[in-house]
Amino acid sequence: MKRYAMTAVAALSFTIAGPALADDLLDEADLAFVDQNGDGIITEEEYVAYMDAVFNATDEDNSGWISYDEIEFLLDEDERANIDPNRDGRITRAEYDAQMRRDFEMADQDGNGVLN
Ligand SMILES: [Ca+2]
Ligand SMILES: [Ca+2]
Ligand SMILES: [Ca+2]
Numbered sequence: 001m002k003r004y005a006m007t008a009v010a011a012l013s014f015t016i017a018g019p020a021l022a023d024d025l026l027d028e029a030d031l032a033f034v035d036q037n038g039d040g041i042i043t044e045e046e047y048v049a050y051m052d053a054v055f056n057a058t059d060e061d062n063s064g065w066i067s068y069d070e071i072e073f074l075l076d077e078d079e080r081a082n083i084d085p086n087r088d089g090r091i092t093r094a095e096y097d098a099q100m101r102r103d104f105e106m107a108d109q110d111g112n113g114v115l116n
Contacts, residue, residue: 034046034050047100065091065093066091066096067089
């Protein structure tokens with residue numbers, strides 16, 4: 001479980017801060033965790049399944065949204081504004097998904113729909 005929590009933090013950092021930071025945070029074990037079939041390529045499907053698990057792990061009280069408290073240790077004010085555009089203090093699933101898709105597109109630099 002500890003391993004998983006670390007991975008969740010790394011993935012959230014990826015979502016919030018972008019792939020450059022993810023390079024530093026995600027070691028090979030983390031990548032293997034995301035790349036479920038171990039083919040060295042992260043498909044959008046694998047990415048979404050993984051980020052889905054991260055959302056559920058981060059939403060500790062199962063409220064269906066991530067409160068600032070739940071990720072307080074991770075975010076400064078600017079980063080919160082990015083992931084919570086309407087600034088209601090709740091990162092809803094829709095807001096999270098929107099950010100996640102932007103990240104995937106940004107990380108997929110050659111636009112082939114997979115991360116490799
Ligand atoms: Ca794969
Ligand atoms: Ca919550
Ligand atoms: Ca919000």
